[in-house]
Amino acid sequence: MASASPSEAGSRPPPPRLLLIGAGGHGRAVLSTLRDAGWPDPIGVLDDGGASLPGVPCLGPVSRAASLWREGPRAAHVALGQNALRRRLGEELLALGFGLPPIRHPSAVLAGDAELGQGSIAMPRVVLGAAARVGPHAILNTGCIVEHDCVLGPGCHVAPGAVLGGGVRLGAGVLLGIQCGVRPGIAIGEGATVGVGAAVVADVPAGATVAGVPARPRPG
Ligand SMILES: CC(=O)SCCNC(=O)CCNC(=O)[C@H](O)C(C)(C)COP(=O)(O)OP(=O)(O)OC[C@H]1O[C@@H](n2cnc3c(N)ncnc32)[C@H](O)[C@@H]1OP(=O)(O)O
Structure with missing residues (x-):
């Protein structure tokens, strides 16, 4: 685990005030x-339902992002649980010029040579192992373990308590359900869904939904 010396930590720029997208349950998380990580409160939240977050005003629908960028906020985070939408909006914000700094809870343990992509978040008690690479717009949710040498494509969601053995590969937009386990070296294709509590012991094709112990394909 790499840790910054006080002098290095002192020279880092302070985290920016973010524009958040999405005021639902994941937005609150x-x-x-x-706040736990010491970031300043977001400047506001964009939400198509007009919802705000505690202490954070709603600044309008998501379509306001471009005009807001011209007014000042330069960094954002898409706080939506839906993988494809989170990724699409994240890419649109990048194209507008927003920075999408990765976010890390202070209790998350990230190996010094692990990578967390732009727009991605490591929630409380996440463990990200040596040389693991997490692409952009990913959610590493509470208490998940992504072991050494795993590679996650853009827009994945590893749900609370899920455990990936070493060298697992996820295509874009994969959802790994709560407390599932994935055998080392497995490949899971783009857009696949793994059910709550599944044990994945064989590769999963793109777009498939699997569940159970051992995980088997499910209709739809
Ligand atoms: C902070 C957060 O909350 S992060 C949340 C992250 N999200 C998740 O972890 C959810 C992952 N999704 C699941 O596990 C879902 O149940 C899925 C994708 C596997 C299936 O969803 P659906 O297609 O809607 O299935 P549905 O609920 O209609 O159930 C269909 C059947 O599958 C069974 N089933 C559903 N999920 C599972 C599962 N994980 N394992 C075993 N069986 C399951 C149901 O019991 C039902 O069986 P039956 O036909 O014999 O009654």
Whole structure:
């Protein structure tokens, strides 16, 4: 585990005030993570339902992002649980010029040579192992373990308590359900879903939904 010396830590720029996208349950979890990590409160939240977050005003629908960028906020985070939408909006914000700094809860343990992509978040008690690479717009949710040498494509969600053995590969937009386990070296294809509590012991094709112990394909 790499840890910054006090002088290195002192020279880091302070974290920016973010524009958040999404004021639902995941938005509240992201806000809590930001506060625990000492980030300043977000400048506001964009939500198509007009919802705000505790202490964070709603600044309008998501379509306001471009005009807001011209007014000042330069960094954002898409706090939506839906993988494809989170990734699409994240890419749109990047194209507008927003920075999407990765967010890390202070209780998360990230190996010094692990990578957490832009727009991604490591929630409380996440463990990210040596040389693991997490692409952009990912959610590493509470208490999940992504072991050494895993590679996650863009827009994945590893749900609370899920455990990936070493060298697992996830395509874009994969959802690994709560407390599932994935055998080392397995490949899970783009857009696949793994059910709550599943044990994945064989590769999963793109777009498939698997569940159970051992995990088997399910219709739809
Ligand atoms: C902070 C957070 O909350 S992060 C949340 C992250 N999200 C998750 O972890 C959810 C992952 N999703 C699941 O596990 C879902 O149950 C899925 C994708 C596997 C299946 O969803 P659906 O297609 O809607 O299935 P549905 O609920 O209609 O159930 C269909 C059947 O599968 C069974 N089933 C559903 N999920 C599972 C599962 N994980 N393992 C075993 N069987 C299951 C149901 O009991 C039902 O069986 P029956 O037909 O014999 O009654």
